[in-house]
Amino acid sequence: MGGLRADGKLGQRSGRMRRFVIIGQTASASGDFRLDDIAGTSGRIDVLLRCVRAALLVSHGVRRAVVVDLVLRGGPGEPRVLRIDGDTSKFLRPDERSLAVLVQKALKADAQGGRSGFVSVRPGVSVRTGGLDEALAEIGDTRLFVLDPDGEDVRTLKDIGGTDAIFVLGDHLGLDAETRVRLKALGASPLRLGPVAIHADDAIAVLTNELDRREAQAP
């Protein structure tokens, strides 16, 4: 089993890994926001924090084979990517304020923004300058999906259990046209979760449930 290496890259792992990449259209890349008004001062980084919880935390534990990338496109220093790796992260708590403290400290710890890749700022947490392309730099032949109400139903999709996969989601503003074009160029498959447009964290919960079910049934 691997985990985030000192250079911030994803280490070698055994077994499958899930990655969630959430695009924060206005989310603060600098960490300059107030903890007593996260939703009002951070470019809605609260939306992304809830995604971190949904992706990484289960009852009394952390999902080890899950990595979350927050693409922060708001404010000074944007774009930056903040990566949290369930395999090596510690002290993750579910409430928004605790997660905001973690994210803010991580963004401040590498305020210069390393130009040459991810910088590990605490166990399981790393930051780099860059956006979607940098988050997906190590995609290799991993299957890439983008949530899309016109995509294929996740329940009928073949072969997403038991293998590595990357899922890209938008925040409360959704995905912009440019991002959609880029994802299409990268070969992303559109994926639909249900008949109602739901929050990104709920989408992660629903998607995760489907993946959990498939993995439980896998030989």
Place this chain on the structure above:
Amino acid sequence: MGGLRADGKLGQRSGRMRRFVIIGQTASASGDFRLDDIAGTSGRIDVLLRCVRAALLVSHGVRRAVVVDLVLRGGPGEPRVLRIDGDTSKFLRPDERSLAVLVQKALKADAQGGRSGFVSVRPGVSVRTGGLDEALAEIGDTRLFVLDPDGEDVRTLKDIGGTDAIFVLGDHLGLDAETRVRLKALGASPLRLGPVAIHADDAIAVLTNELDRREAQAP
């Protein structure tokens, strides 16, 4: 369409209604907690706030036919029930702090704790003294479910789309034995969502997705 009446009871409605009852084993019934440390000072009311979001909010809107009851069993004045009705509630925001402000104001607005039923404290929000039995006082012949890892898989369960249903969930501490006995006596059917023990808000998201799918397919 009905909604919460002035006496706090659930009004007459057309169509089906979903109700979620979440048991907060230690959650503050008095509203005496600090907004800058909700998770640390409220008996983990943050867990319940996340459930409110998952049950009631969708992308850019509120689910109208959903009611959430928070059963608050912690601190002075316990037990109390705080009810939020999507049909009539206003200004619901998704972040924990905003929801905490709403819940705190509601609990303070009726600090005496009316003994004779729900007291409406603001549009769509009401409070009463009492616990699970009081939350379920109007159950009538509505189907009652309790989340249980040994229950029937929600995906194979018949007839939960298109009808009224009440779902009871525990918080981070789960449901105590006494509550389980009481729910069994009330005829609650045990329901399983998947192979992994997930947070209550994720459970609501997964359950809601299943109900949304069934309603979309209903004639």
